Amino acid sequence: MTDLSAPLTRRGARKDKAGDASSHGPRHIPVTRIALGLVALIAVGVAARVMLIDDPEGGRPAASVAIASTSANSVAGAVTGPSEVTISADPEMFPAGVPIGDASVDIAAIDPAATDPDLVEETEFGAIPRMSSTGVTPFAAYSRPAVSGSGKPRIAIVVSGLGLNQEGTLEAIDKLPEEVTLSFAPYGKTLDRTVSVARASGHEVFLEVPLEPFDYPDNDPGPDTLLTGQAPRDNLQKLFNIMSSFSGYAGIINNMGARFTASGADFGPVMEELGARGLGYIDDGSSNRSLAPQLAQANRVPFARVDAMVDANPAREPIMKALAELEKKAKQSGSAIGIVSALPVSIEAVTDWAAKLADKDIEIVPASALMGAN
Template identity: 60%
Template sequence: MADDLSTPLTGRRDGARRHLPVARVLFGLLALIGLGFGLRIALVEDPNGGRPSQEVAITNTRNSNALANAVSDGKVTITADPQQYPIAAEPPPPPGGSTAIASLPDMFGALPDLSEETADGAIPRISATGQTPFAAYSRPAPPVAGMARVAIVVSGLGINEQGSLDAIDQLPDDVTLAFAPYGKTLANTVAAARAGGHEVLLEIPLEPFDFPQNDPGPQTLLTGEAPRANLEKLFWLMARFGGYAGVVNNMGARFTASAADFAPVMEELGARGLGYLDDGSSNRSLAAQLAAGNKMPFGRVDMMIDANPSPQAIQSALASLERTALESGQAIGIISALPISVSAVTEWSRELESRGVVLVPASALMQ
C-alpha cells in the first residue's frame, strides 16, 4: 500500500485510461477560426466578393418644384405694390441683367426687403437693391399740370381707434396721415390707412424746452443723453409699425436745436432711407441742414391749421395756406385728428382744384 500512495497519478500501473485535454482543443480551434477570418479580411480586397449585389438609382426630389427653381434662377420675379399687393411673374431678364425679388408686404404694408429685425421688432432699412422706404411707401402724386400744390398732414392718429378710422374714411386719399407710436390698435388703424391709399408717417417724440412739464410721451429723445441711448429709443419707436415713408417730429424745440444730439438721429434716419418732415414749430430747428448733409428727403410745414380749433379759425388758416401755395407754388399744412379739423379739411378740399390748387401727398413736396 505504501508503494501505491507514493506512486504519481500519471504513472499508475493499473492501466487507468488517460483523459484528453478537451478545453485546450476547443480553444485551439477557435483561435484557428479567428485567424482565418483575420487573414481573409487582410488579404482579400472585397470581403463580400462573390455575393450577389444590385445597384439601384435614387431619385432626388429636392429640385422638383419648377416655380421655386425659376425664382431661384432669377427667371421669375415676385413683386408687391404697397396698395394692391399683386404677385406677378415676369419674363427672364436680358443677358447680363438681374431681376430683384421682393416678398409680400406684412399687415402694415411693409416689405420684408425693406425691414430689419431688431430686439424691438422690424424697423425700416434700404433694400439690397438700393430701394428706400421713402420711395417705396410714398403715395404717387397726381398730375399737376402747372397748378400750385398743397399738402395736408393729419397728426396724432392711432391713439383713438374709432376716431382714427373715421378720419381715414373721410379724408381724401392724398392727405398724409401721421401716427403716434403709442396706440394699442396700430395694427388696425395703420393697415386701414395703407389699404385706403394714404401715405403714412411716424411721429417721433423729441424734447421740448419745458420738458418734463410738457412731455410728448414715452421714449422721448432727450438732449444730454448718450447718442446710443437715444438711438435705442429711436429703434423702439420705429418698430411700432411699418410701411411709413418718413418721420415727423412731435414737439422737440430743444432737441432739434442741439446739433450734438440731433445729428446722430438724422444720420440714422438718412441711412435707413427715410424722409424727415419738420412740423415748423421751432425756428431754431437744425433739421433742414442735417437733412441736406445726410441727403435725405426733407420738408417743412408752413402752417399749423388748427392752432385755434374753431370752425372759423380753421377755415381762415386753410385759406391762408392756399394763398401761400398760389404765391410760392407749394405749401404744407398740418392739423390734429380732431373731428372738427378732419371735417373742415374734407370740405375745403372738394373744390380745391377749381381754384387752381391741387392736393398732393406730403412726400411730393419733400423730394
C-alpha cells in the same frame, strides 16, 4: 424471429446500428431555395401595391388648389370654370412659414397695405425700416405717387396724432381725401390695423417721434422721448424702439422737440440714421431754431417743413381762415404744407375744404410730393 423473441444482445445491436446511421452527419438545409422564395414574395407584394394603390406621389404631402380658369384669349384651350390641380412637394423644399413666390413681384400691386420684406431689418427692438439690398428706400417705396407738371399751386395737408383712438382714426381715414398724409403716434394699441387700413385706402403714412421740448418734463411728449445730453447710443435705442411700432411709413415727423431739434450734437446722429435707412423727415414748423433743414441736407434726407399749424385755434371758422391763408401762400410760392391734429372738427373742416379745391384751380398732393430729395 421477431424483436420480441430475439435475444437482448441482438436488439441492442440493431439500435446501435440505427444510431450510427442517424449520427453520420447533419441534414442539408436548402438556404438558396428559401432566399429565392422570399425575394419572389417581396416582388409580388410590390407589384400588387403598384397595381392596386393609385398613389403616384409615393406618399409625399399634397394639397388640392382650386384654380379659376383664364379667358380663351390669354391661354389657348383654357377651361371654362374652376379646375383642380394637385401640388406636391418635398417638405424640405418649402419649409413651413417661408413664402413661395417670385421676389420680383410688386407687393403693393397685390396688396396696397403690404410692406416689402427687403425694406425691413429685424432688431432686438423689433422690425424697423432700412434701405433694401438694391438701394430702394422706404421713402420711395411708401410715398404716395403724385401727378406732377400740372403747373397748379399745390397744397399738402398732414393730419397728426392718429392711432390713439381707433374709432376716430378709422373715421378720419374714411372721410379724408386719399392725398392727405396721415401721421401716427407710436402708442396706439391697434396700430397694425389702423395703419394698414390707411395705406390700403391710398394714404401715405408717417411715424411721429417724441423729441424733448424746452419745458420737459412738465410738457412730456411720451415714453422713449429723445433727450438732449444723452449718449447718442441711448437716443438711437429709443428711436429704434419707436420705429418698430408699425411698418410701411415713408418717414418720420417730430412730436414737439424744440430743445432737441436745436442741438446739433443730439439731433445730428438721428438725422444721420434716417439718411442711412432711406427715410424722410417732416419738421412740424413749431420751432424756428430747428436744425432740421441743414442736417437733412447734409445727410441726404428727403425733407419738408410745415408752413402753418392750421388748427392752432380748434374751431371751424378759424380753421377755414387758416386754410384760406394756406391757399394764398401756395399761389405765391407754388406750394404750401399745413398740419392739423386729429380732432373731429379739424377732420370735418379739411374734408369740406378739400372738396372745393378743384374749383379754385389748386391741387392737393401728399406731403412727400413737396419733400426735396437732398
